[in-house]
Amino acid sequence: MKDISPGDLEKGLPLVSKRDAAHKTVVNVGTHAIGRSNFTVIAGPCAVESQGQIVEIAHRVKALGAHLLRGGAFKPLTFPYRSSSVFELREEGLRYLKKAGEEAGLPVVTEVMDPRLVERVASCADMLQIGARNMQNFPLLEAVAETGMPVLLKRHFGCSLRDWLGAAEYLLKGGNPNVVLCERGIVAPHTHQPASRFIVDLQVVPAAQEMTHLPILVDPSHSTFRRAYVAPVARAACAIGADGVLVDVHPAPEQAAVDPLQALGYPDFERLIQDLRGICKVVGREFESSLAPR
Amino acid sequence: MKDISPGDLEKGLPLVSKRDAAHKTVVNVGTHAIGRSNFTVIAGPCAVESQGQIVEIAHRVKALGAHLLRGGAFKPLTFPYRSSSVFELREEGLRYLKKAGEEAGLPVVTEVMDPRLVERVASCADMLQIGARNMQNFPLLEAVAETGMPVLLKRHFGCSLRDWLGAAEYLLKGGNPNVVLCERGIVAPHTHQPASRFIVDLQVVPAAQEMTHLPILVDPSHSTFRRAYVAPVARAACAIGADGVLVDVHPAPEQAAVDPLQALGYPDFERLIQDLRGICKVVGREFESSLAPR
Amino acid sequence: MKDISPGDLEKGLPLVSKRDAAHKTVVNVGTHAIGRSNFTVIAGPCAVESQGQIVEIAHRVKALGAHLLRGGAFKPLTFPYRSSSVFELREEGLRYLKKAGEEAGLPVVTEVMDPRLVERVASCADMLQIGARNMQNFPLLEAVAETGMPVLLKRHFGCSLRDWLGAAEYLLKGGNPNVVLCERGIVAPHTHQPASRFIVDLQVVPAAQEMTHLPILVDPSHSTFRRAYVAPVARAACAIGADGVLVDVHPAPEQAAVDPLQALGYPDFERLIQDLRGICKVVGREFESSLAPR
Amino acid sequence: MKDISPGDLEKGLPLVSKRDAAHKTVVNVGTHAIGRSNFTVIAGPCAVESQGQIVEIAHRVKALGAHLLRGGAFKPLTFPYRSSSVFELREEGLRYLKKAGEEAGLPVVTEVMDPRLVERVASCADMLQIGARNMQNFPLLEAVAETGMPVLLKRHFGCSLRDWLGAAEYLLKGGNPNVVLCERGIVAPHTHQPASRFIVDLQVVPAAQEMTHLPILVDPSHSTFRRAYVAPVARAACAIGADGVLVDVHPAPEQAAVDPLQALGYPDFERLIQDLRGICKVVGREFESSLAPR
Secondary structure, X not given: OOOOOHHHHHHHOOOOXXXXXXXXXXXXXXXXXXXXXXXXXXXXXXXXXXXXXXXXXXXXXXXHOOOEEEOEOOOOOOOOOOOOOOOOXXXXXXXXXXXXXXXXXXXXXXXXXXXXXXXXXXXXXXEEEEOHHHOOOHHHHHHHHHHOXXXXXXXXXXXXXXXXXXXXXXXXXXXXXXXXEEEOOEEOEHHHOOOOOEEOOOOHXXXXXXXXXXXXXXXXXXXXXXHHHHHHHHHHHHHHOOOEEEEEEOOOHHHOXXXXXXXXXXXXXXXXXXXXXXXXXXXXXXXXXXXXXO | OOXXXXXXXXXXXXXXXXXXXXXXXXXEEOOEEEOOOEOEEEEEXXXXXXXXXXXHHHHHHHHHOOOEEEOEOOOOOOOOOOOOOOOOOHHHHHHHHHHHHHHHOOOEEEEOOOHHHHXXXXXXXXXXXXXXXXXXXXXXXXXXXXXXXXXXXXXXXXXXXXXXXXXXXXXXXXXXXXXXEEEXXXXXXXXXXXXXXXEOOOOHHHHHHHHEOOOEEEOOOOOOOOHHHHHHHHHHHHHHOOOEEEEEXXXXXXXXXXXXXXXXXXXXXXXXXXXXXXXXXXXXXXXXXXXXXX | OOOOOHHHXXXXXXXXXXXXXXXXXXXXXXXXXXXXXXXXXXXEOOEOOOHHXXXXXXXXXXXXXXXXXXXXXXXXXXXXXXXXXXXXXXXXXXXXXXXXXXXHOOOEEEEOOOHHHHHHHHOOOOEEEEOHHHOOOHHHHHHHHHHOOOEEXXXXXXXXXXXXXXXXXXXXXXXXXXXXXXXXXXXXXXXXXXXXXXXXXXOHHHXXXXXXXXXXXXOOOOOOOOHHHHHHHHHHHHHHOOOEEEEEEOOOHHHOOOOOXXXXXXXXXXXXXXXXXXXXXXXXXXXXXXXXOO | OOOOOHHHHHHHOOOOEOOOOXXXXXXXXXXXXXXXXXXXXXXXXXXXXXXXXXXXHHHHHHHHOOOEEEOEOOOOOOOOOOOOOOOOOHHHHHHHHHHHHHHHOOOEXXXXXXXXXXXXXXXXXXXXXXXXXXXXXXXXXXXXXXXXXXXXXXXXXXXXXXXXXXXXXXXXXXOOOOEEEEEXXXXXXXXXXXXXXXXXOOOHHHHHHHHEOOOEEEOOOOOOOOHHHHHHHHHXXXXXXXXXXXXXXXXXXXXXXXXXXXXXXXHHXXXXXXXXXXXXXXXXXXXXOOOOOO
């Protein structure tokens, strides 16, 4: 395997590479700024299930401290059979999500999977998510780059940091500098199990920060698939220096339509926020923040 | 991790699962049949570089025993910068490939990456390849399923057999039964190196044959990225029971526009074919075959 | 792969398994107690290089907050050729280490590799380390169990939690209940690189705490092999809930005889201790502690 | 990760490295020669269960074509509790094994785990096996080197080729040139499952043959843990160019005391030998061979 070398950088990663140690990008999403000294919490359900559900969650996570609202309307599913009609509300879900964000005053982020739907999804979102499975879907990257909107680029579970930065380079080369990286667990050696399906690569946070000026978040929910590990991994992500976390939150986690094993209920989320505020103080991050970070 | 269980099969994989030990699908591509007792060799350059190049290769690999011609016109590239104008000839490359197949009398297989281009690629090919990076690009799978054409579905290097069969299930559910699987190496533990970048999962061949009626090939070129290992891995694939191999062949391998470290020259390819014929006899496969396998 | 199930526990892990959620073992090493609500810092050089070196380090890490002193006298080396005479001081190094611990008032932990040398190493140490490579050296485990001394059992980089607990079970079955686990990085998918050679499996901390009553530490130095990642990973280990960390500290890290890329100098170690104290408050751990933890 | 470079070779692997392409070591075990153009089959039960059992197996595998007899008397067990008294016959098993080899006229290979027992095991064996878990048990390597006897050095499932050759270098440096490598599966990415617990790294065969003059075998039984995959992987090992295979054979495989899921019965072993003879002809190996290989 070729590691990232200065030569590689010159050839392949001119736009995502850091110029110097102080070079850090801040990505503004609505009224919130991701990166620099801010610590960002993005929270919400894995899937938008109904208008009532997403509006209620938006108000609650906002009150508890979240900075952005997440919710899936289009979902990549390993098997083509849906076990429930609320798995994917698609366009309907997008409208509910947009309404929830507006009512609660939270910018919203949601996934787009098809280059033919980018415009439609973009019209309902403040930030577009490229899911792990589409990290190297190059036509999709090019279509999303054209929107100029903030992008949350998840790392594919089978891809290296170098591959990931290559995907980010497509977005920047396409004219879109508003890219935020998000680690969500990588293929684990089988010996990692039964801890969980993937292993969260927390070391990639300092590794990425050496290479690139882009902010980097961690998703403790999809990287562990297990409720009991979500708060510990989120705390560890904050302690290791990540720019934020993306957490599945659901009012009745055991009954979530998608991934019911991993969502946090409100009380667990509230405790987590309190811990994250404490760790932010230790690592020099600001939890309450707005468009003008230091 | 959930292993594949009968329950999973009922839920997620009804169409790709075997009914019984004798249940084996044959996929006809032009006048060639993939599967059952046939052993299939697909050969050609990683990238179509010019009309002259691909026509010459087609004639030569046909004469040496290949059953299908491969060649890339659209290439997924990790970084957005092309080092050469012959990396991706796109529509032009498709026309050359089609012409080469017709002149040599070989069905052609080529990759499609964008759902908006499926129709155009399909008009120049006898079989559509879904590349590893797009294995879980579900809108693309649905668009390819609609063509009804034979599909070569490569395994993502970060995906399990279960994920792979889930992707195949999308194709079958979309009305397309003509699916051939192709292993091309998976994410390796770092201890596998420096043998090569990926590790070819040859055990997945008998594992897949227990689960599914679909044929399964092995790509020894992209799974090793190293010329010296290509023929040994191709022989091993034949010996372990694969339905065929997909091999990069180039008249001047060191000067190939893409992946110059892995292509075989004609003399190496000729020796490999001779060895494969020998191993086919041991494992009960027919190398020379047509539309009517036993 | 078989996961740990209640049946496995009954068969293979009766002594290391938790009876209930409150079941937690405290391991006393000299006057320090590892486990329960204590957070333990073990610090010192990878290799004992001279009497002066180890005595000085002992005094300094003690003053900065460390609870135990580490230092290698016998080292497992991948290749049989020593590049330096101070790589392994063996018996001489043991005497220096013992003296340093006594002078500074710190209990000492050091590695033993050979069942024939257990008695000799035990006479100079307060805690015996089973290195990663010997985690499944069963004759060694049996010989160490017989001493009854506290044991630091490192996880082999190729072994699962189940294998690891099996090794701990050998120690407990041999009559020695004083076992502390220590994660030090596992075989990584190649895609984890170039972040570092191994990937630290922080999720194993909550996973182990669900299964066993034994304390669990993390070694951020050997799991990352890279100075810049040591403090971030140590902070993350504390935040995820580990019972402590084992950190390489050296007065002139770049000149360390063994593993010069990973040791912390005193200023970095001091900053780390300060951060760990802060995170301990958030996660409810006591940093200053003695034989009587709450 | 550092790959093997010429510099590494000079520093760490002077004795195991090849001088030139023709440099190949032959290791004589009793009257059989392993390496060069010979293909070697080592067969026998995972564990010696009784005198009658091992004597019968020895005669049968000899008649079917095996060149050496294997059988375990000391077994490394993940958990300290034996489910059966025939798991480990220890000294008793060694005597039975020696007798079986003498009666059938087959050299025998068996594992040694404890440096204190090397002499005793050596007195009953023609070749000593270092098991995977002890590959980096350096005191054991040094003790085995001193015997000068042929050594079968299995690769640890968590170790790289470089680590493995480092362990072989210990043996050669200790004065013992009679070393045969044996691949037995490595830690797999979880996505390899459910194919089996480990993944057999067949690519390591050509990779090792580039680096070292030592012969290399493959163990298809312990690398797959699954009877149905043993013969396919053994055929693949032969096709890829290995110097032989090490196969678990048992008269009643389902009732084997250890690893009952992986042993072959006599009919399966007979068919496998027939296939291996066929593949040997294709790859230029001699199956029938004696002390004087070409």
